[in-house]
Amino acid sequence: MNPYENAVKQFEEVAKRLHIEEWIINQLKKPERELAVNFPLRLDDGDMINVSGYRVQHCSALGPTKGGIRYHPNVSLDEVRALSMWMTWKCSVCDLPYGGAKGGVCINPKKLSKTEIERLTREFTGMIADFIGPEKDIPAPDVYTNAQVMDWMQDEYSKIVGKDVKAIVTGKSIANGGIAGRETATGRGGFFVLQRFLERTGTKAERVAVQGFGNAGRNMAKFLTDAGFRIVAVSDSKGGCFKAEGLNIDELIAWKMQNGSVVGFDNAEKISNAELLELDVDVLVLAALENQIRKENADKIRAKVIVELANGPITKEADGILFERGIEVLPDIIANSGGVIVSYFEWLQNLSNTKWNAEKVESELKEKITSAFDKVFDLARLNGNSLRDAAYEVAIRRVVDSLRKKFKQS
Template identity: 50%
Template sequence: MAVQQFEEAADRLNLSEDMREILRKPKRELTVNFPVRLDDGRIKTFTGYRVQHNVNRGPAKGGIRYSPDVTLDEVKALAMWMTWKCAVVGIPYGGAKGGVICDPKTMSPGELERLTRRYATEISIIIGPHSDIPAPDVNTNPQVMAWIMDTYSMHEGFSIPAVVTGKPLSIGGSEGRNDATAMGVLFVTRQAARRIGLPLRGARVSIQGFGNAGSIAARLFHHEGCKIVAVSDTRGGIYNEAGLDPAAVLRHKQERGSVVGFPAAQQISPQEVLEVPCDILIPAATEGVITEANAGRIQAQIIAEAANGPTTPQADRILGRRGVVVIPDILANAGGVTVSYFEWVQDLQSFFWGVEEITQKLEIIMNRAFAAVAEKAEQYHCDLRLAANMLAISRVAEATQIRGIYP
């Protein structure tokens, strides 16, 4: 999908074959195999990756995920998307991604810490506050970032908080980081709704995925006056056309481990959450959930992609023909990396901002990015995804062209 989207945008930009050759391939791919001592005394060898796609606009930036499903191809695609995501919102980063093949749900906190510290040591040859700055992703969190920061700092002999973002506040994390992705989704959805004349107050919102981004989006959109009609997690979904109280749903999930069983709501499947009657659909779970098979049944006017890659290219074409506005992932969920950038800047200057200032700066950047993408879409008579990719790729291509080829 990542390469297909790149080629389509490159065609519209009339990008030279030389430039395509540079931008379609990662700059660096590191594979590491490392031993970790388990709690029972056994030694297990794990495989991890760190891929830097492009660093022509600045240091590489991207998350680290822990999952049994991690592959080098997946990490390469996500690194490429990170390059475009940073470029589309205009922050001075290139794209990177990392991952370890493991099942963190079966590991103890001690095992996770030993795995993290050893993985951090293995990739320390290419990460750094001015070269490559990791962040949390699937199954990683502020504690994992704290271990990476501490490990890197121990090697250097002094504290280097700017080596990672998404850290706890007590060691250089940023205010507003937790809400950042969902806040960015709200800002760009507000802009898209204005463009099609949809008032947010009273708009029906369905959210697939009630994790960090999804549950916070539910709270923010509810506060904006929207009606949250459906939410889901991996176990199932719930629907109430009269609206759900996000705070009550979150309490239920924290007590029961799932939104399933929430009183005064109809039980539906996570797939059905995509197809309920709504004005705004927020896929906030995994890749490839909106496909050729279900795109025709989606009833939303706006789809805001809080997840990475939730819509397949075939589904995009169907949604485009039906006039559905799709705010692409590289724009919609870029609030997270934008506030990561704020955290990095604050760490480098050892001077921290309040949450109001951070929210205000984030809104300015997201609104500016949406306006630039919308202008590109009108100029080329295309959808927002192609416009966002074209804007991002043209910015990276320009930086590459200006810097020239060394030597």
Template identity: 50%
Template sequence: MEEKKGSQKSNELLRSTLLQVERAAAHLSLDAGILKLLQEPKRCLTVSIPIRRDDGSLEIFQGYRVQHNLARGPAKGGIRFHQDATLEEVIALAALMTWKCAVVNIPYGGAKGAIVCNPKELSLAELERLTRRYTMEISLIIGPEKDIPAPDVNTNPQVMAWIMDTYSMQLGYSVPAVVTGKPIELGGSLGRNEATGTGCVYTIEEAASHTGLELKGASVAIQGFGNAGSVAATYLGDLGCRVVAVSDTQGGIFNTDGLNIASVKEFKTRTGTVAGYPDATPLTQEELLTLECDILVPAALENQITVTNASGVKAKIVAEAANGPVSVEADEVLYQKGILVIPDILANAGGVVVSYFEWVQGIQHFFWSQDEVNRELRQRMVSSFRDVYELARREQVSLRTAAYMIALSRVEKAVSLRGIFV
């Protein structure tokens, strides 16, 4: 049987995630049995999703929903639509969500979901039918007190609205808290769409402050110009940084004097890509990752910086706006080079932090202003960064290992207090 295209990367992400847990656990006095429990997903649901295509043909898609750990609260995690999604990838991403929620100290466990499809090949009506049928198939394990989905790669507030509506139809009344990342009109939170990029910038500000890097005039390269990457680019530009390079799946652009981010965003909206932007030089993804710059923000997919190109990374700070963009071997190379890596479970946690705020607002039916959301987000991201940074300095480990140590300790404590039912 031919190996699925995304299998190798998915297996690598899962391997890296498990290895990071083991490395952090080596610095803690964890019971071997508890460690094994923390490495295993609690529940993996695989579903077949039949839909009628617009031409009347029947097609079967495959979907997943994985709940990794529920010791600290209901499961939380996005749903992605991607043709290369695999169960191994979803398991790894669910585990990352467990550690992400724990490191920023919000009362959730980790989950993740996916539908194996290329959404660009589906009409809007087909996407709606696919989303609604998938929701029906996973409805037995999701709910505002059980498992709360959110947007991820190739999903958005409209997809969340379809999920909320489908779930609510089964119960006979509206349940806005079943998902986060919803449209504002349906109980979404102000600031949620920008939260991942905004939260990432808050950690970059802290990292720069702790390392003495002056942000005004600092050069920035951003791989991935979707939601997180474009928001981070805008915010960093507002702080006086010089965003010299950005990229998307179709190519990258470079301007040593700094790109006009508003103009680049308008160009991408009009053309569907940053590639071909007139006031810049084309460059490849590989060239972007190894540019001479102060700050590198990988905001695309996993395993972009590997042992083969890590030695070429020249940034002073790497902020992982994507999940798992640096392989475990590459992480060691960057650490030995003295590059400060803000790990994904901290750097991109802004999305789940504001998802938590949205969930709280939905349950209380009381909504916050944009300023209140951003103030609470900044406080949470800054205090979490400082906890991680101080532990890393004290234990002489990388920020990633320190973040995992904090996350593992919190989840292990919850597991131990609840006990093992036999």
């Protein structure tokens, strides 16, 4: 099943449970607007290649659309459609005044020089400039795009419209209107969600395993360590390391920067990613790739709580098995929403021409994500559902209510 068909099926299951009208289901199954572009790109050696890209706006019922732009050779229209739909639900569950959007360029940025990536970014921005805007559709970084790419987008868009428009993208550098704490927002948000879950349930947790040691996993491991948790295992794409008495995260970060992997760290035992998933720990943080826990290994998971810091790390079949076994999953739709919440703060900062400090960003993020989690948790406990089912119900109901009010009285 391709990602778009999967996203539609996921939505239809919730819609059926909520008895949503057919016209709304049909509206939300398809994006409101799609733009496909094709343009030539000059390489440093003078050769020309042709590049395809997309920007999809799924739903603007709650406000302007919001979502990242990725540079990846496997980008497809269906992938971008699916990601835009998931962004609608993510923004909605967090009570942000946004709909979902996503963009992508089908190219391998690892084969491009920095100047070629800049030319690519400026060309793509020109192609989609009429489609985006600070109160229409606001891009952000995603796979293989970063603050530098956002700075180029912001600069090119500003040249096109003839004025400096900081709020056209989020995830910019601090010097160019970015916001303090954006780099750590996803990890910090996941930490706040876990912290709130443990408070609400009275669950005792100390031992943690973290799969994935990129930006999100690394930062969450740091926040957990600072809060007194013991990180006993960490892994990246090359393998993992285990130490029962706990890993020194600061030293591990330095080791990975020097050696390119966590493997071989500090006399720790070498383990595989598969072995890390099955460790006897209190909390398992999934911060790597999708489909890591499947029906084949779901019955071997021993963690009490799983935090989905990555997108879609648990398959639908595995989700049902974990729920039946009483293992709590803090779903990606809310657990990794720290990034888009802090992007919202950056957008507000730009629109009001003010500057937020790191303390304000952290306190506002904690309040926003904790409030969103409480609504999801209360509904899950009321209905006896999983936190994922409750999160999708909260998100979809909010969008549906808005559509009803706009187009037909409920």
